[in-house]
Amino acid sequence: MKQSSMASSSLEDTSKTTKLERYNSYLRRVNHTKLLAASSKLLFRVTLLVALILIFFFTLNYPPLSSSDNNYTHHAPLHHTNFLSSSFYTSGGGAAWEKQVRHSATPRRPNGFSILVTGAAGFVGTHCALALKKRGDGVLGLDNFNSYYDPTLKRARQAMLFKHQVFIVEADLNDADLLTKLFDIVPFTHILHLAAQAGVRYAMENPQSYVHSNIAGYINLLEVAKNANPQPAIVWASSSSVYGLNTENPFSESHRTDQPASLYAATKKAGEEIAHTYNHIYGLSLTGLRFFTVYGPWGRPDMAYFFFTKDILQGKPINIYKTHDEKDVARDFTYIDDVVKGCLGALDTAEKSTGSGGKKKGPAQLRVYNLGNTSPVSVAKLVSILEGLLNVKAKKHVIKMPRNGDVPYTHANVSLAYHDFGYKPTTDLSAGLRKFVKWYVGYFGIESRVKKGSLDD
Numbered sequence: 001m002k003q004s005s006m007a008s009s010s011l012e013d014t015s016k017t018t019k020l021e022r023y024n025s026y027l028r029r030v031n032h033t034k035l036l037a038a039s040s041k042l043l044f045r046v047t048l049l050v051a052l053i054l055i056f057f058f059t060l061n062y063p064p065l066s067s068s069d070n071n072y073t074h075h076a077p078l079h080h081t082n083f084l085s086s087s088f089y090t091s092g093g094g095a096a097w098e099k100q101v102r103h104s105a106t107p108r109r110p111n112g113f114s115i116l117v118t119g120a121a122g123f124v125g126t127h128c129a130l131a132l133k134k135r136g137d138g139v140l141g142l143d144n145f146n147s148y149y150d151p152t153l154k155r156a157r158q159a160m161l162f163k164h165q166v167f168i169v170e171a172d173l174n175d176a177d178l179l180t181k182l183f184d185i186v187p188f189t190h191i192l193h194l195a196a197q198a199g200v201r202y203a204m205e206n207p208q209s210y211v212h213s214n215i216a217g218y219i220n221l222l223e224v225a226k227n228a229n230p231q232p233a234i235v236w237a238s239s240s241s242v243y244g245l246n247t248e249n250p251f252s253e254s255h256r257t258d259q260p261a262s263l264y265a266a267t268k269k270a271g272e273e274i275a276h277t278y279n280h281i282y283g284l285s286l287t288g289l290r291f292f293t294v295y296g297p298w299g300r301p302d303m304a305y306f307f308f309t310k311d312i313l314q315g316k317p318i319n320i321y322k323t324h325d326e327k328d329v330a331r332d333f334t335y336i337d338d339v340v341k342g343c344l345g346a347l348d349t350a351e352k353s354t355g356s357g358g359k360k361k362g363p364a365q366l367r368v369y370n371l372g373n374t375s376p377v378s379v380a381k382l383v384s385i386l387e388g389l390l391n392v393k394a395k396k397h398v399i400k401m402p403r404n405g406d407v408p409y410t411h412a413n414v415s416l417a418y419h420d421f422g423y424k425p426t427t428d429l430s431a432g433l434r435k436f437v438k439w440y441v442g443y444f445g446i447e448s449r450v451k452k453g454s455l456d457d
């Protein structure tokens, strides 16, 4: 009896223990499942958050290249957009960044140059940086990516250069610490200084921007360059606008340039005088290039040929300026490839600066050249060429040129540049605009809007 009661109590015990164990194991399973559910929920949320952050930054920085909603000019106070600007990735610091700077600036040909190209995400800057890189020079870009015109285009140019291993440091010319740091990392042999506030008419809207870039920023760059050891040779962009109200024709470097018609022209002319000073005091080798209305693929959306193309395609009216005495307004439109050859020719013939560490050791080279096409074309003719290429009739408003800094005509004599480095423009306006329009429709993904045949070579 006792035995049987013991047996039954031990059976009861065993069954209690088994139940307890089952219950515990049930609890463990429940907890485990809960834990799994909780951790997968957490994982899901973290993934979602990361995805959202990535989408946010990509939409902010890389809107689709094919967007045809090209609102080019942004004539509001300029700002320097982009999350990259505050990041270490482009504007400085860290071993990886320094490595990238050094790698980009290292030449790949014997006796190759090591060149700092300012304004590298700009129109002429991008083309020159690419040409220099392709022939084996080391090229480091600098650009502030401001919003004077849609920075999306500047970002696309940056991406193209990056594919060719040209790195652009994102910084303003006025950032002396950053510039000094770049010269500490790289002993640049040359600077191709193309960064500037461009545009003749915009100077009436935002005069300070011209002082900021074309005067203050330029001087800041020269200060850093004159202190560098070795001092680099500098080639920089002046402008045909320095001829201002000059009436002698064609424009030659010996003509007077003391009657600028716009603040833009005045700051470029000031740049030429400032070049004289830095050459005289510090022995910097300086070459100014007077560009004549440069146009072509990857061009500037604030320029007439570019926004005329957009407006004609969109059926919007365009203004064609006439002079006050009813004459055609004309420009010596110069194709980008010709200008690039001129820039490289100027770099190749630039002598070394003679100073070092801020001290002049002897006289240094000081030059100014016209880089034009030697064949002015009226704005009316430019429009008729575009009409032919686009197969669309423009809605033309012929109006008197507003008093906004424009000059009636430009016409370059380029014999000096030809003599010194063989500069010889070879592209006429029709051929150059054809190349521009081909690029334009491809870039904005609107090939179908332009009737086949009109763009064939």
Ligand SMILES: O=C(O)[C@H]1O[C@H](OP(=O)(O)OP(=O)(O)OC[C@H]2O[C@@H](n3ccc(=O)[nH]c3=O)[C@H](O)[C@@H]2O)[C@H](O)[C@@H](O)[C@@H]1O
Pocket: 198, 199, 200, 238, 239, 240, 241, 242, 291, 292, 293, 294, 302, 303, 304, 305, 318, 319, 320, 321, 329, 330, 331, 379, 401, 406
């Ligand atoms: O050669 C230069 O130095 C200058 O060339 C261009 O200045 P600009 O010649 O005025 O070029 P656009 O703004 O493209 O104008 C081209 C022509 O179209 C005319 N135009 C412009 C705008 C418009 O609505 N209608 C019009 O007939 C202008 O008067 C000018 O004759 C650049 O914008 C400057 O940055 C550069 O320094």
